[in-house]
Amino acid sequence: MAKHIMSLDPGVPETEQLKKEYITFMKGVVSPPLNLPGTAYRKALQSRSTILKFINRKMDERVEKMKEGIEDLEEDNDLLGWVLKHSNLSTEQILDLILSLLFAGHETSSVSIALAIYFLPGCPRAIQQLREEHTEIARAKKQAGETDLNWDDYKKMEFTQCVISETLRLGNVVRFLHRKALKDVRYKGYDIPCGWKVLPVIAAVHLDPLLFDHPQHFNPWRWQEMKQQSSDQSSTSSSNYNYGNNNSFMPFGGGPRLCAGSELAKLEMAVFIHHLVLNYHWELAEKDQAFAFPFVDFPKGLPITVRHLNSCI
Numbered sequence: 001m002a003k004h005i006m007s008l009d010p011g012v013p014e015t016e017q018l019k020k021e022y023i024t025f026m027k028g029v030v031s032p033p034l035n036l037p038g039t040a041y042r043k044a045l046q047s048r049s050t051i052l053k054f055i056n057r058k059m060d061e062r063v064e065k066m067k068e069g070i071e072d073l074e075e076d077n078d079l080l081g082w083v084l085k086h087s088n089l090s091t092e093q094i095l096d097l098i099l100s101l102l103f104a105g106h107e108t109s110s111v112s113i114a115l116a117i118y119f120l121p122g123c124p125r126a127i128q129q130l131r132e133e134h135t136e137i138a139r140a141k142k143q144a145g146e147t148d149l150n151w152d153d154y155k156k157m158e159f160t161q162c163v164i165s166e167t168l169r170l171g172n173v174v175r176f177l178h179r180k181a182l183k184d185v186r187y188k189g190y191d192i193p194c195g196w197k198v199l200p201v202i203a204a205v206h207l208d209p210l211l212f213d214h215p216q217h218f219n220p221w222r223w224q225e226m227k228q229q230s231s232d233q234s235s236t237s238s239s240n241y242n243y244g245n246n247n248s249f250m251p252f253g254g255g256p257r258l259c260a261g262s263e264l265a266k267l268e269m270a271v272f273i274h275h276l277v278l279n280y281h282w283e284l285a286e287k288d289q290a291f292a293f294p295f296v297d298f299p300k301g302l303p304i305t306v307r308h309l310n311s312c313i
């Protein structure tokens, strides 16, 4: 993500330093707002300020280069390069945009991928079906003399989409949303006064047994059933499990504030799963569990053992 946003290469000292600050920032984002020495909140404020200074410095360097007419293909095509050249955003708006995208686009996708790695070994039949789907895609590409995955390949990943949806439903990377009533609202017999904050808990919807059969069970095939049901109008109306309904599945939120990166996130997960199932066998090295405190994480870092498969493709 940092590479696409600011052309930061993984492993180099400045990226690692930014990562360290980012982790401290994340730990204090949802914490009691006590600006006292040693608190997570205070440390997060300090890290946020360090990150903003870092982005500001990068911006100044870029502006200098642009003035001198120095071209850099990679930097000109990253997000920072694009906004500097083609937008009229103020410095403050650019800083806010870059920080928000680093925040919104990094943790969510990487935790979702970790959750897929965590759930799948408990469902060997799903791994088998994924392998079949991706082996077929890889075989067709080889026949066509192509190597890199493209949009048409992605569109063929139908079962993979079921695995992604199920991972997002059960994993609940984002557990609740933030809303504020802009006027007095009466909803299902409840009065919500103007100005009150409302936190819709999407995790509660995703784990509701009235909406999802055996909601704690990782079952990617439920999404195939859902597709089948929605194509069969008559059966949908008599079913309890209307999880094709947008209000019952909203890992990316909804309405005008719907996640801006939802399609990118699913694409990232699909590409990762493609390479994972084609090339590797993996298992959990020790028992670990996903915890939400407040962001979903694995206390032990989800250690896995990985073995390379001798693929015949």
Ligand code: HEM
Residues within 6 Å of the ligand: 100, 101, 104, 105, 106, 108, 109, 112, 173, 174, 177, 178, 251, 252, 253, 254, 255, 256, 257, 258, 259, 260, 261, 262, 264, 265, 266
């Ligand atoms: C699996 C990964 C992801 C999940 C589960 C996720 C989830 C969410 C959720 C629940 C929201 C709040 C929506 C609302 O309030 O209704 C949101 C907002 C947002 N997300 Fe994501 N997200 C993911 C990945 C990404 C990525 C990869 C990017 C960008 C590269 C991104 C950018 C954003 C932005 C910019 C917003 C704010 C949208 C707005 O307020 O207008 N997200 N995301």
